[in-house]
Amino acid sequence: MRALVKRRPESGLWMEEVAAGVVGPNDVMIRVRAASICGTDLHIWDWNDWASRTVPLPLVVGHEFEGVITVLGAEVNGLAVGSRVAVEGHVTCGHCRNCRAGRRHLCRNAVGIGVQRDGAFAEYVVVPAANVYVMPPDLPEGLGSCLDPLGNAVHSALSFDLVGEDVLVTGAGPIGLMAAAVARFVGARHVVVTDVNSYRLELARRMGATLAVDPTASSLGEVLERLGMAEGFDIGLEMSGSPAAVHWMLDAMNHGGRVALLGIPDREIPVDFDRVIFRGLTLKGIYGREMFETWYRMGVMLQGGLDITPVITHRFPAARFEEAFAVVRSGQCAKVVLDWGPE
Numbered sequence: 001m002r003a004l005v006k007r008r009p010e011s012g013l014w015m016e017e018v019a020a021g022v023v024g025p026n027d028v029m030i031r032v033r034a035a036s037i038c039g040t041d042l043h044i045w046d047w048n049d050w051a052s053r054t055v056p057l058p059l060v061v062g063h064e065f066e067g068v069i070t071v072l073g074a075e076v077n078g079l080a081v082g083s084r085v086a087v088e089g090h091v092t093c094g095h096c097r098n099c100r101a102g103r104r105h106l107c108r109n110a111v112g113i114g115v116q117r118d119g120a121f122a123e124y125v126v127v128p129a130a131n132v133y134v135m136p137p138d139l140p141e142g143l144g145s146c147l148d149p150l151g152n153a154v155h156s157a158l159s160f161d162l163v164g165e166d167v168l169v170t171g172a173g174p175i176g177l178m179a180a181a182v183a184r185f186v187g188a189r190h191v192v193v194t195d196v197n198s199y200r201l202e203l204a205r206r207m208g209a210t211l212a213v214d215p216t217a218s219s220l221g222e223v224l225e226r227l228g229m230a231e232g233f234d235i236g237l238e239m240s241g242s243p244a245a246v247h248w249m250l251d252a253m254n255h256g257g258r259v260a261l262l263g264i265p266d267r268e269i270p271v272d273f274d275r276v277i278f279r280g281l282t283l284k285g286i287y288g289r290e291m292f293e294t295w296y297r298m299g300v301m302l303q304g305g306l307d308i309t310p311v312i313t314h315r316f317p318a319a320r321f322e323e324a325f326a327v328v329r330s331g332q333c334a335k336v337v338l339d340w341g342p343e
């Protein structure tokens with residue numbers, strides 16, 4: 001099969017002919033239809049410190065995808081050949097305390113599809129049947145490749161009760177954009193999105209943000225005044241990983257505010273904990289998606305009218321992957337999807 005492979009410990013990804021994976025008794029094989037590019041894939045392409053510590057070579061990359069089941073392992077129940085599916089990318093151990101308690105998103109031994117085992121930038125991928133999510137019918141074609149990052153957004157946003165609250169989202173990358181849409185969908189009042197990228201601020205408006213602002217051009221005071229807000233935000237969703245955004249967020253929170261931290265900083269962020277302590281803030285780290293509560297909740301919201309389609313801004317046939325990665329690097333995009341056929 002054709003696959004996008006990290007072959008050598010240097011910058012690059014290479015389209016190669018490789019053997020498809022072997023289907024174990026508890027696995028399924030999936031014919032990949034659409035796969036979207038994530039920041040993690042850029043790190044693997046670049047072969048930064050994190051990638052060189054984490055990724056075994058050679059590796060088929062890619063973890064955000066949808067496809068159709070083509071083979072069922074001998075022990076698999078409850079799934080069918082031909083079903084349209086998306087896949088939870090964290091393969092959990094099943095024997096640590098959190099796994100045994102049903103909190104699989106907190107597994108301490110999780111292995112990432114397309115990061116530590118072969119992934120989905122390929123015609124076929126083999127995954128544990130337990131990771132498969134059968135998609136609700138009638139979702140637009142390709143949208144399944146956005147369910148992994150939508151799950152990050154939903155996990156973050158639904159960590160807190162947003163009904164009637166004022167929500168600040170820092171970072172209008174694909175995840176921040178979808179989090180803004182989710183916050184509006186579940187009944188937040190004002191949803192303010194910040195980013196330094198004007199293309200993405202425009203998308204934030206399309207996704208339902210009350211206000212989309214560049215924090216280097218507008219002060220917090222101006223934002224609060226424009227919205228008639230006296231005190232500050234109740235809920236913060238940090239989705240940039242930027243130290244400046246974290247500081248903006250902590251300044252913007254009302255006393256008793258609750259903050260979900262999803263963005264991954266590339267360095268240590270100095271934090272004045274006085275602001276956290278005296279304002280009585282709650283900070284919650286978010287990793288991945290809750291298995292599988294997040295998946296059920298996002299499926300129901302999508303069926304109930306949550307519209308995330310504007311987040312797919314570009315599609316390329318897989319063979320044009322170099323152009324697709326260049327668009328992701330430009331930042332003039334949200335989700336960029338690779339189509340894997342069948343042609």
Ligand code: NAD
Nearest residue numbers: 171173174175194195240241242244245263264286287288
């Ligand atoms: P992205 O990198 O596309 O988006 C981040 C956005 O933050 C960019 O649009 C950037 O312009 C913006 N930004 C930069 N400086 C800013 C500032 N000062 N104020 C406001 N915005 C600023 O990323 P994404 O794919 O949407 O992911 C969001 C973040 O979540 C990334 O940091 C990513 O690494 C992380 N992530 C975490 C998990 C998890 O499980 N915790 C999973 C996936 C991604």
Ligand code: ZN
Nearest residue numbers: 093096099107
């Ligand atoms: Zn575990």
